[in-house]
Amino acid sequence: MRLVAAELVESRQILPGQWLQSFHAPELASGSRAGQFVHVRTGDYSGLVLRRPFSINTTDAATGIITLHFRTVGRGTEWLTRVREGERLDMLGPLGKPFEVDSRSRHLLLVAGGLGMAGVRMLADEAIRDGRQVTILFGALSANHVYPSTLLPDEVEYVVATDDGSMGHHGYVTELVSEYEAWADQAFACGPHPMLARLAQLAAGRRERLGVAKLGRKRGGGKVDPLGSAAARRKAFLQVSMEQTMGCAVGACLGCTVMGVEGPLRVCREGPVFASDEIAWPDR
Amino acid sequence: MKAKKKVVIVGDVRVSALKQNSKHKPASKGRSGPAVPATTATAGATGLRPRVETGNTAIADLGTPFVAQPTLAERAALDRIDLAVDLAPDHGGLVLRSPILVASGTFGYGVEYGEVVDVQRIGAICCKGTTRRPRAGNPPPRVTETPGGMLNSIGLQNPGVDAVIDKYGPIWQGWQVPVIVNVAGESIEDYVEVARRLDGVPGVAGIELNISCPNVGKGGLQFAIDRDAARAVTAAVRRATDLPLLVKLSPNVADVRPIAKAIEDAGADAICAINTLSGLAVSADRTHAFLGNTYGGLSGPAIKPVALRIVYEVAQVVSIPIVAIGGVTNLDDVLDFLACGAVAVQVGTAIFADPELPVRLGDELRADCLRRGLTSYHPLIGTALPKRTGAPSAKGAEYRP
Ligand SMILES: Cc1cc2nc3c(=O)[nH]c(=O)nc-3n(C[C@H](O)[C@H](O)[C@H](O)COP(=O)(O)O)c2cc1C
Ligand code: FES
Numbered sequence: 001m002r003l004v005a006a007e008l009v010e011s012r013q014i015l016p017g018q019w020l021q022s023f024h025a026p027e028l029a030s031g032s033r034a035g036q037f038v039h040v041r042t043g044d045y046s047g048l049v050l051r052r053p054f055s056i057n058t059t060d061a062a063t064g065i066i067t068l069h070f071r072t073v074g075r076g077t078e079w080l081t082r083v084r085e086g087e088r089l090d091m092l093g094p095l096g097k098p099f100e101v102d103s104r105s106r107h108l109l110l111v112a113g114g115l116g117m118a119g120v121r122m123l124a125d126e127a128i129r130d131g132r133q134v135t136i137l138f139g140a141l142s143a144n145h146v147y148p149s150t151l152l153p154d155e156v157e158y159v160v161a162t163d164d165g166s167m168g169h170h171g172y173v174t175e176l177v178s179e180y181e182a183w184a185d186q187a188f189a190c191g192p193h194p195m196l197a198r199l200a201q202l203a204a205g206r207r208e209r210l211g212v213a214k215l216g217r218k219r220g221g222g223k224v225d226p227l228g229s230a231a232a233r234r235k236a237f238l239q240v241s242m243e244q245t246m247g248c249a250v251g252a253c254l255g256c257t258v259m260g261v262e263g264p265l266r267v268c269r270e271g272p273v274f275a276s277d278e279i280a281w282p283d284r
Numbered sequence: 285m286k287a288k289k290k291v292v293i294v295g296d297v298r299v300s301a302l303k304q305n306s307k308h309k310p311a312s313k314g315r316s317g318p319a320v321p322a323t324t325a326t327a328g329a330t331g332l333r334p335r336v337e338t339g340n341t342a343i344a345d346l347g348t349p350f351v352a353q354p355t356l357a358e359r360a361a362l363d364r365i366d367l368a369v370d371l372a373p374d375h376g377g378l379v380l381r382s383p384i385l386v387a388s389g390t391f392g393y394g395v396e397y398g399e400v401v402d403v404q405r406i407g408a409i410c411c412k413g414t415t416r417r418p419r420a421g422n423p424p425p426r427v428t429e430t431p432g433g434m435l436n437s438i439g440l441q442n443p444g445v446d447a448v449i450d451k452y453g454p455i456w457q458g459w460q461v462p463v464i465v466n467v468a469g470e471s472i473e474d475y476v477e478v479a480r481r482l483d484g485v486p487g488v489a490g491i492e493l494n495i496s497c498p499n500v501g502k503g504g505l506q507f508a509i510d511r512d513a514a515r516a517v518t519a520a521v522r523r524a525t526d527l528p529l530l531v532k533l534s535p536n537v538a539d540v541r542p543i544a545k546a547i548e549d550a551g552a553d554a555i556c557a558i559n560t561l562s563g564l565a566v567s568a569d570r571t572h573a574f575l576g577n578t579y580g581g582l583s584g585p586a587i588k589p590v591a592l593r594i595v596y597e598v599a600q601v602v603s604i605p606i607v608a609i610g611g612v613t614n615l616d617d618v619l620d621f622l623a624c625g626a627v628a629v630q631v632g633t634a635i636f637a638d639p640e641l642p643v644r645l646g647d648e649l650r651a652d653c654l655r656r657g658l659t660s661y662h663p664l665i666g667t668a669l670p671k672r673t674g675a676p677s678a679k680g681a682e683y684r685p
Contacts, residue, residue, distance in 0.1 A: 001399045049584045252392030255427035
């Protein structure tokens with residue numbers, strides 16, 4: 001974690017109201033892992049007193065470039081769209097815990113809803129670099145909100161669902177999961193809370209069905225990793241990247257909590273990535 | 285009991301106050317001494333009173349502070365400027381090396397920002413509100429931005445006083461920066477019990493009572509809005525500990541002055557003002573309140589005028605040091621609070637945007653003193669208070685919407 005002056009090198013609108021910005025920030029480009037985020041200071045402190053958290057969308061250590069993908073949802077993000085190339089933004093990062101991929105996992109299922117693509121996008125790059133196969137299931141309201149496939153690596157299988165059926169599967173992205181569940185060694189998701197809750201439910205069902213196999217592995221391994229540890233996450237079938245409104249983003253203010261099964265969890269510190277069984281999901 | 289002579293300067297009138305110190309026990313229990321940094325241990329003798337005997341030189345408005353890189357000679361001159369302040373001059377001393385503190389709830393336990401902030405250069409750290417037993421806090425969401433500020437409803441999430449002592453005490457003990465533990469409770473017994481446990485713990489330099497909590501014994505009425513309850517809780521904690529005792533005022537009252545006076549009379553060493561203002565935000569679809577707890581506390585630049593008004597009022601009715609809190613964002617804010625009678629300030633919400641601010645404000649205050657030809661910042665204190673003392677001014681009470 002450090003304070004970095006990140007220079008805007010490119011800014012473009014990739015979808016209605018959605019922006020992709022590239023920044024020159026070598027410290028972040030080489031020191032970050034998929035799932036982590038930056039906390040960006042806005043230009044007008046007298047009005048906008050809080051930084052804005054953004055997932056690190058992609059990094060390129062060779063060029064020192066990181067990208068952020070966001071939607072204009074308020075004054076902070078609108079301000080960000082007006083920043084000009086060459087201007088420097090104050091970013092605090094990299095923050096939070098990254099996704100943990102088991103070294104034996106060959107097939108990764110990434111599930112993203114809307115802006116949730118920004119949460120898992122970098123994991124696709126990391127996985128492909130490491131020789132794994134990646135399928136991204138992506139859900140959006142309609143065709144004109146679908147993340148452009150041209151912005152994804154060629155190696156990725158990209159499957160789309162839209163709520164209105166204007167592209168791909170007609171319905172929720174979660175309905176596509178059952179087809180891939182057997183193929184996937186691990187799944188990673190980011191998106192609206194109800195989507196994550198549904199995926200967690202599916203993952204819990206899978207665990208029950210495969211209960212014997214899991215017990216077998218446990219007996220073989222001997223020890224149980226504590227809930228929330230990197231090792232426990234690495235063994236989880238589903239990891240989710242959660243969102244919450246934030247103050248400090250370093251664990252100091254306790255503003256960003258979500259309810260976990262063992263009490264409140266700070267999204268900025270214990271998260272934003274959690275194993276799905278760490279979270280107290282609403283009643284199923 | 286020894287009577288202490290105290291010289292207080294307000295405006296151009298010199299007031300000598302004899303204060304019978306009988307309510308205070310001498311610091312005698314097995315505490316490892318007040319957190320006085322070695323370099324400033326002698327400062328108590330050289331003018332560390334909250335209001336200082338420097339006459340009433342009018343302080344010119346010097347506009348934007350000086351920030352250019354100092355030369356070697358300037359560096360030496362800067363180092364000579366005295367930023368030390370004692371927040372418990374009548375009770376064993378709580379000497380800080382800088383009058384810029386960090387506010388409770390915005391800096392955790394001092395460790396969270398460690399990678400980006402040199403915490404040793406902060407005047408003092410007020411840690412997150414600490415209670416007798418662990419608290420899980422309020423349901424999320426807990427924070428949201430508002431124009432020029434933010435609302436929070438953390439709900440005093442903390443692991444309880446024993447866990448705080450076990451986990452952070454050893455870390456704080458190794459620090460030069462004093463850590464003041466912010467204490468909350470729902471009954472006088474709660475406050476007293478937490479204070480007792482903190483008493484004598486190495487690494488704990490003082491207590492800041494957060495009395496903006498519902499008093500369960502009094503039907504949930506906050507201690508902070510009830511003069512008698514504020515007096516009672518302060519007096520009870522005063523009896524329970526030798527630690528320097530700061531009491532933090534709530535702005536959510538009709539008139540803060542009788543409450544401040546009661547807290548002073550009950551033996552507090554200093555008054556901190558202010559805590560957050562009660563507020564509300566609505567969800568995006570306007571079907572419910574945004575925060576999980578419905579209400580939240582407003583902080584940030586939006587509350588600075590309220591904080592200034594309260595500091596200004598309290599400064600005219602108490603003679604113990606005042607620590608200002610509320611919307612401090614830059615040196616001008618610090619100077620405004622000093623001018624209204626505060627001897628130190630806490631930075632809260634602004635840390636989220638600018639974690640280095642508390643350290644930088646210390647440097648800027650030093651540079652500002654040098655520019656004004658001062659060797660200490662103390663002449664900057666109280667310059668905006670009404671010049672006539674005696675009967676407290678009614679000014680400021682006139683507009684009460
Ligand atoms: C997220 C957050 C948590 C806070 N928690 C506490 C607390 O536990 N105890 C307390 O006395 N004040 C607490 N406060 C109030 C601050 O210490 C301070 O009084 C207030 O924020 C005003 O200062 P500011 O405008 O500089 O933030 C909290 C404030 C914020 C923003
Ligand atoms: S945002 Fe402050 S603890 Fe997470």
